[in-house]
Amino acid sequence: MTHADQSPSTTRRSVLIDAARIAGGALLVTALPGSGSATPAAMLGAMKKVMGEAPLRKGKVKLELPPLIENGNSVTMVVSVESPMTAEDYVKAIHVFNEKNPQPNVISAHIGPRAGRAAMTARIRLADSQKVIAVAEMSDGSFWSDETEVIVTLAACLEVL
Amino acid sequence: MARALINVPPKAKRGEVIEIKTLISHEIESGFRPDSVGKLVPRDIITLFVATYNGQEIFRADLHPAIAANPFISFFTVATESGKIEFKWTGDNGFSQTETAAITVE
Numbered sequence: 001m002t003h004a005d006q007s008p009s010t011t012r013r014s015v016l017i018d019a020a021r022i023a024g025g026a027l028l029v030t031a032l033p034g035s036g037s038a039t040p041a042a043m044l045g046a047m048k049k050v051m052g053e054a055p056l057r058k059g060k061v062k063l064e065l066p067p068l069i070e071n072g073n074s075v076t077m078v079v080s081v082e083s084p085m086t087a088e089d090y091v092k093a094i095h096v097f098n099e100k101n102p103q104p105n106v107i108s109a110h111i112g113p114r115a116g117r118a119a120m121t122a123r124i125r126l127a128d129s130q131k132v133i134a135v136a137e138m139s140d141g142s143f144w145s146d147e148t149e150v151i152v153t154l155a156a157c158l159e160v161l
Numbered sequence: 162m163a164r165a166l167i168n169v170p171p172k173a174k175r176g177e178v179i180e181i182k183t184l185i186s187h188e189i190e191s192g193f194r195p196d197s198v199g200k201l202v203p204r205d206i207i208t209l210f211v212a213t214y215n216g217q218e219i220f221r222a223d224l225h226p227a228i229a230a231n232p233f234i235s236f237f238t239v240a241t242e243s244g245k246i247e248f249k250w251t252g253d254n255g256f257s258q259t260e261t262a263a264i265t266v267e
Contacts, residue, residue: 074229098227102193106227109236114219116178117237122222123229125191156191156229 038104040131043097046104047135050095051143056135061146063096063134072126072156077106080119081136081144091118093137100130101156113139125156162258163187167248169262173240181212181220182235185250185258191226207232207252215244240266 038046047056064078083091090113096106109120118136126132133147168182185207192204204226212220219238232250243266249259 076233101227102191103225103227105223105225107222107224109220109222111220111236114214114217114239114241115237116239119237120220120222121182121233121235123231123233125227125229 038099038101040099043099043104043133046097047095047133050108050135050137054141054143056143056145058145060144061094061134061136063132063146063148065132065148065150067148067150069126069150069152071154072128072152073154074123075126075150076121077124077132078119078121079134079136079146080117083118083136083138085113085116085118087113088139090139091115091136092139094118094120095135095137096124097133097135098126098130099132100128101126106132126150126152127155128152163250163256165248165250165258165260167260167262169246169264170240171263172265172267175240175242175266177240178237179240179264180235180237181246182233183210183212183248184231184233186231187250187252187256189226189228189230189232193226205253205256207250207256209249209251210234211249211251212236212238213247213249214238215242215246219246240264242266 060082062080069075079094081091093110095108097104098106106124107122129151131147131149133145135143135145163186165185170179173179187207190202190205194202196202206226207224210222220236245261247261251257
């Protein structure tokens with residue numbers, strides 16, 4: 001069999017990967033009954049809701065989170081965006097998304113040229129080691145982003161009262 | 162009334178960019194946490210935070226359960242005129258609180 005006659009949906013490798021995904025998903029569901037979890041796909045869905053079909057470019061945004069988090073219940077997050085913040089060129093909003101909390105949205109902050117500086121700080125919860133993405137929505141309709149991988153040793157949301 | 166802490170510089174020069182820091186005491190119960198018998202504790206969070214400067218909106222944030230308890234939020238604005246900066250938190254179960262801070266601009 002040559003490489004050319006393999007259709008991508010039926011290769012041995014893709015079948016195995018799909019099977020592993022289904023098994024993994026089923027395991028997750030049985031392990032955590034009743035507690036949904038955002039997935040990278042859910043995060044992309046939430047991002048699409050904000051951005052529509054606009055392309056996401058890297059740069060201009062700086063997302064600061066500690067790389068190693070001992071307690072995911074309260075993590076200081078700083079997001080800053082390079083922008084002159086004039087009436088013609090400013091940041092309209094800063095959105096933050098995550099991959100593995102129960103829900104993909106973290107915060108959406110709406111600002112404007114009046115802010116003077118496009119930056120904000122908030123304390124957030126992180127349920128697991130994961131990727132966090134900050135997206136800046138510019139006045140010209142473009143979207144810029146920065147992402148950080150964080151390691152969380154004590155997760156939020158899961159402790160029993 | 163939940164306790165709120167607000168840090169606005171009392172005096173600023175006209176056109177100066179100032180940082181405003183806010184903190185309000187609130188559980189922010191995510192709705193994803195089980196209690197001792199395994200039942201999920203119902204969600205009780207703050208969903209919206211708005212700051213207005215002499216009536217003009219300067220900062221608005223939609224908040225989700227991923228916000229830590231006792232939400233701390235800081236942001237920037239340009240000091241344009243003397244007056245009042247108002248902060249309003251709105252949330253589940255009819256939660257609503259408003260605080261104001263005065264600023265003198267020279």
